[in-house]
Amino acid sequence: MTAVGYASNGQPRKVEAHSQLLGRRIATLGPYSPLFYREPLELVSGSGVWVSDRQGQRYLDAYNNVPHVGHSNPRVREAVAKALGTININSRYLTEQPIAYAERLLATFAPQLDRVMFTNSGSESNELALRIARQHTASDGVLISDFSYHGNTTSLAQMTTGLQVAEPLGDHVRPIRIPDVPQDASAQETASLVSSALAEVDRAIDLLTARGHRLSAVLLDPSFSTEGLPRVPVSYLRGLVERVHKAGGLYIADEVQSGFGRLGSWMWGHQRFGVDPDLVTLGKPMGNGIPIGAVVLPDGLLEEFGSRNQYFNTFATTAVPSSAAQAVLDVMADEQLAARAEQIGRALREDLTGYALTDPFVSDVRGQGLYLGIELTVAGEPAPALAGWLSEALRERGVLASRIGRHDNVMKVRPPLVFGSQDARTLASALEDALAEAAQGEWARHAAVGGRA
Amino acid sequence: MTAVGYASNGQPRKVEAHSQLLGRRIATLGPYSPLFYREPLELVSGSGVWVSDRQGQRYLDAYNNVPHVGHSNPRVREAVAKALGTININSRYLTEQPIAYAERLLATFAPQLDRVMFTNSGSESNELALRIARQHTASDGVLISDFSYHGNTTSLAQMTTGLQVAEPLGDHVRPIRIPDVPQDASAQETASLVSSALAEVDRAIDLLTARGHRLSAVLLDPSFSTEGLPRVPVSYLRGLVERVHKAGGLYIADEVQSGFGRLGSWMWGHQRFGVDPDLVTLGKPMGNGIPIGAVVLPDGLLEEFGSRNQYFNTFATTAVPSSAAQAVLDVMADEQLAARAEQIGRALREDLTGYALTDPFVSDVRGQGLYLGIELTVAGEPAPALAGWLSEALRERGVLASRIGRHDNVMKVRPPLVFGSQDARTLASALEDALAEAAQGEWARHAAVGGRA
CATH class of the missing domain: 3.40.640.10 (Type I PLP-dependent aspartate aminotransferase-like (Major domain))
Incomplete structure (x- = not known):
């Protein structure tokens, strides 16, 4: 399948139409309707804070706010x-x-x-x-x-x-x-x-x-x-x-x-x-x-x-x-979801703030409730390429997140409000693992082809 | 319950908040969100081309185009x-x-x-x-x-x-x-x-x-x-x-x-x-x-x-x-609904066109398929008040319709597309009956309080 141009957040990039569905999408919706990830994710089911792709891989959804009380509620x-x-x-x-x-x-x-x-x-x-x-x-x-x-x-x-x-x-x-x-x-x-x-x-x-x-x-x-x-x-x-x-x-x-x-x-x-x-x-x-x-x-x-x-x-x-x-x-x-968002969000923020003290790339953890931002910098400068790499790295670890901010360098954590303590631990652990890989310099080798996820 | 002002198609009018639900509506949505009929119709169920009000009265829906393949399909x-x-x-x-x-x-x-x-x-x-x-x-x-x-x-x-x-x-x-x-x-x-x-x-x-x-x-x-x-x-x-x-x-x-x-x-x-x-x-x-x-x-x-x-x-x-x-x-x-709309619409239009030849108020029947307009005039002049009366009279006969046009004098027939031959006969018969009453001058006595239905 031929490669096609995508514009996402204003940054055009090329992706392979790796699946038949993507080819069909381009032939009907055109190439500009934005898609996450280098290799777009085809989702076939969802329940609570989890979604599954066509290959049966499950992902913890730490990104989507529309399914507020959970996928397929x-x-x-x-x-x-x-x-x-x-x-x-x-x-x-x-x-x-x-x-x-x-x-x-x-x-x-x-x-x-x-x-x-x-x-x-x-x-x-x-x-x-x-x-x-x-x-x-x-x-x-x-x-x-x-x-x-x-x-x-x-x-x-x-x-x-x-x-x-x-x-x-x-x-x-x-x-x-x-x-x-x-x-x-x-x-x-x-x-x-x-x-x-x-x-x-x-x-x-x-x-x-x-x-x-x-x-x-x-x-x-x-x-x-x-x-x-x-x-x-x-x-x-x-x-x-x-x-x-x-x-x-x-x-x-x-x-x-x-x-x-x-x-x-x-x-x-x-x-x-x-x-x-x-x-x-x-x-x-x-x-x-x-x-x-x-x-x-x-x-x-x-x-x-x-x-x-x-x-x-x-x-x-x-x-x-x-x-x-x-x-x-x-x-x-x-389910007292607002109170729960406060409690789980606070614990998660405290947990992630630990990184801010030790990780070379995490310069700040922000936000309230279940809307958190993890600011990434390299040598004091905003690191959008690292943030892009991290989105892909989290996806590989079965977690969906994205990024925001003027410099596109703030990891965006905004899960369905039914996100629980165990889910928060899963996210934190995937993030810790991905950041450890980043610390080894892995991200810089891939960042050039990263694009926005 | 106190009377409140309504603006419908730009024409303010007063209606009694005749039901508790209408009072609650005014207290939340305010008095301007338009409502059909002098006494608004509270609907509790619908199926196909039929809807029912709180009192159990059924109405043939000859008006609504959103439920294209029928209510509660x-x-x-x-x-x-x-x-x-x-x-x-x-x-x-x-x-x-x-x-x-x-x-x-x-x-x-x-x-x-x-x-x-x-x-x-x-x-x-x-x-x-x-x-x-x-x-x-x-x-x-x-x-x-x-x-x-x-x-x-x-x-x-x-x-x-x-x-x-x-x-x-x-x-x-x-x-x-x-x-x-x-x-x-x-x-x-x-x-x-x-x-x-x-x-x-x-x-x-x-x-x-x-x-x-x-x-x-x-x-x-x-x-x-x-x-x-x-x-x-x-x-x-x-x-x-x-x-x-x-x-x-x-x-x-x-x-x-x-x-x-x-x-x-x-x-x-x-x-x-x-x-x-x-x-x-x-x-x-x-x-x-x-x-x-x-x-x-x-x-x-x-x-x-x-x-x-x-x-x-x-x-x-x-x-x-x-x-x-x-x-x-x-x-x-x-269900071949487009072909059916053509066939039933054509028969209905021909049926209604019969009125245009004999009824003193019907000056024209227009439209295509299942979107028909029945133009009403009195002494050659557009008759919006008669059209308003007719909407109410049709409602009393268990049929929902409304009106359109520059002079608000064209009865609008635009039912769900699953409207059948028998439904068309029911509509034509209600219309014939209401027009017969109109011919006796009934409408003129009520028109002053009519408003838009």
């Missing part, structure tokens, strides 16, 4: 099958399930975030939140972190800073650098970093205003996952939101990555900063793989938008996605 | 449950099901439309198609019919002409009037209508160019459903596409309404004009209620877009939506 399957055998009709008719789910979901937010509009994806949620913010402020200026991604529509492409898109940044969009405070920074160093980052916010707002784009919103992921899970001081986020509000804009928290207990102690990522957003957007883990997203907002913003726009979303607000999402909350409650 | 349910119990993971891993479906789907298109990009909805599909067209043409001018709707994102709101949105039409958007040729028009009258409509296209393209927005695309629904199913001559569409191509733009066919055999003889609505689109967008009926959409395009456009943009869509291109969509094609093939 039986309660999600039953809930969906039940809705598909009963009634699944658009929201211009009354059906019980979307309303029951809306009540359950809203109970997890601050009291003023009391309304929900359902969508089919995180992209649709961010699109809608920005429409609402633009209409509320009668303006369109947007602040965005300078290495982030919020969706695949035109408006969102115009504010994409962390992924290759052909659209230039909009004139109405201004990227800001999120401060990343070193773990051992003094209070004074932290204050200085925050102060200079907030000065950048002031300048960005002034620039937008000068360009004729008064501020409409800041859109951010409270875990700053694309950025590589930087350590962001509470004082920065508070100062940022204060400035946004003062300029008349709204704070939109994109909880697609950080929500649903991912960060452990908090159901929602924004809660760790103690500042309530004006709008919250949801996606990925919400329906365990059944497409569903949402915008959570106060009654006042809904009133303003709803009275001026007929918003209708055919698939959203129907029984199938809301039943799947309800089952996710059921499993989370019954 | 067992093959769709089984296919989805199977995928949910096996593997349902994002497309950065290889899985068989999305590729198998892509092959099956592409086989239904002209040979040059040989690639597919999956999405979660018609809105996402149209967003993506417009991004591709804009990048291909390095411009952004768009022609749109002057009473149409293609989705709920910001870009699409800026080209919405058939529904209330707060966003004004974009400077880069120009609406055109689609010619509606009377059934009894002579060849000369038709030619004259086409000629003047094409002159409007020329002026629209010139205007966009003069404004600095060279043409990027025309985006249209080949059934012109929002417009009320006008009779559009083949020569018009050919002339329109010729002009679009000559100006450097692309023809995007939005098959969300007209696709998957809905129009009977043709799998795709664009086929009835014999002009292949450059891009085709899919949505609604594709997964029988499981969210899925797609953009079908030639390899060259995919190459151009894919090499410059990393497009990734988390939920799309996974096993669950493609299994649902595959089951839809299976049922369509096994």
Whole structure:
């Protein structure tokens, strides 16, 4: 089979169409739809935190957040099958399930975030939140972190800073650098970093205003996952939101990555900063793989938008996605998954932090709950090639992970939330083994052909 | 329970929150999410072309196109449950099901439309198609019919002409009037209508160019459903596409309404004009209620877009939506649903056309396959209030339908494709009965409180 070009995270590379299925994929979806690994992994089954490939090899899934309560979760399957055998009709008719789910979901937010509009994806949620913010402020200026991604529509492409898109940044969009405070920074160093980052916010707002784009919103992921899970001081986020509000804009928290207990102690990522957003957007883990997203907002913003726009979303607000999402909350409650994420994530982070002290390549371990980042450096410089090699090395050891960050050098550990203590040990052990091999210089010989995994 | 305001198709009205569920809905989703009927219908089950409300009343569904192969179709349910119990993971891993479906789907298109990009909805599909067209043409001018709707994102709101949105039409958007040729028009009258409509296209393209927005695309629904199913001559569409191509733009066919055999003889609505689109967008009926959409395009456009943009869509291109969509094609093939839609639609249209000759209010019967429109007029004027009354009267007779068109006076008959001959007779009989009541003047007394159903 002929070799074909792939673009992954903007880096084109060649891979062999090693399997018939890959050839069929290229002939229908084309060569650009991104694939992990030098030799893409064909998966045929999954259960809990485990998936299996066509050859029967099992892999511990330490990467995927969409199967939030586990691959092939039986309660999600039953809930969906039940809705598909009963009634699944658009929201211009009354059906019980979307309303029951809306009540359950809203109970997890601050009291003023009391309304929900359902969508089919995180992209649709961010699109809608920005429409609402633009209409509320009668303006369109947007602040965005300078290495982030919020969706695949035109408006969102115009504010994409962390992924290759052909659209230039909009004139109405201004990227800001999120401060990343070193773990051992003094209070004074932290204050200085925050102060200079907030000065950048002031300048960005002034620039937008000068360009004729008064501020409409800041859109951010409270875990700053694309950025590589930087350590962001509470004082920065508070100062940022204060400035946004003062300029008349709204704070939109994109909880697609950080929500649903991912960060452990908090159901929602924004809660760790103690500042309530004006709008919250949801996606990925919400329906365990059944497409569903949402915008959570106060009654006042809904009133303003709803009275001026007929918003209708055919698939959203129907029984199938809301039943799947309800089952996710059921499993989370019954298995105490947020508390478990906190506990297992903390133990895993402490365990991995051990490496940071001894391993030549691990310079930092970051994150919260079950979203951890392991920063890799060589001689003090970011080591994306090592991170690529490590993804492949983990795969060879039966563990799925990937990488994130501005320099693509932060190993990303973000397993289904049903990840247990034994799973954490399996991951840590595979990582230890792979890093030992890396220490012998193995990685450098392969890095040249690595590409992103 | 207190009365609350509803906005439906831009017309606010008051309804009593007659049920506890409606009260709960308002307290979570707010009062603006549109609902059919004066007293909204709470549905608890569905099977084939039938749905049932909480009181056990059954209704023949002559309206809903999302349950394309019928409510609660067992093959769709089984296919989805199977995928949910096996593997349902994002497309950065290889899985068989999305590729198998892509092959099956592409086989239904002209040979040059040989690639597919999956999405979660018609809105996402149209967003993506417009991004591709804009990048291909390095411009952004768009022609749109002057009473149409293609989705709920910001870009699409800026080209919405058939529904209330707060966003004004974009400077880069120009609406055109689609010619509606009377059934009894002579060849000369038709030619004259086409000629003047094409002159409007020329002026629209010139205007966009003069404004600095060279043409990027025309985006249209080949059934012109929002417009009320006008009779559009083949020569018009050919002339329109010729002009679009000559100006450097692309023809995007939005098959969300007209696709998957809905129009009977043709799998795709664009086929009835014999002009292949450059891009085709899919949505609604594709997964029988499981969210899925797609953009079908030639390899060259995919190459151009894919090499410059990393497009990734988390939920799309996974096993669950493609299994649902595959089951839809299976049922369509096994039950010959497109041929059946042609045959039953034709008989029903002929039956209903009988009314056009005798009923004082029915001025025309239009449409193709199982997408029919019954135009209602009073003294030669469009009669939206009568159409609203008729929707309610049909509901009282156990039949679900609604209305469309610039004047909201065209009864919309668009049942699941498994609609049979007996169902068609049930619908025709309910319609005859309701129209007989209307002829006695009943409708006028109620019309004032009618609202849109």
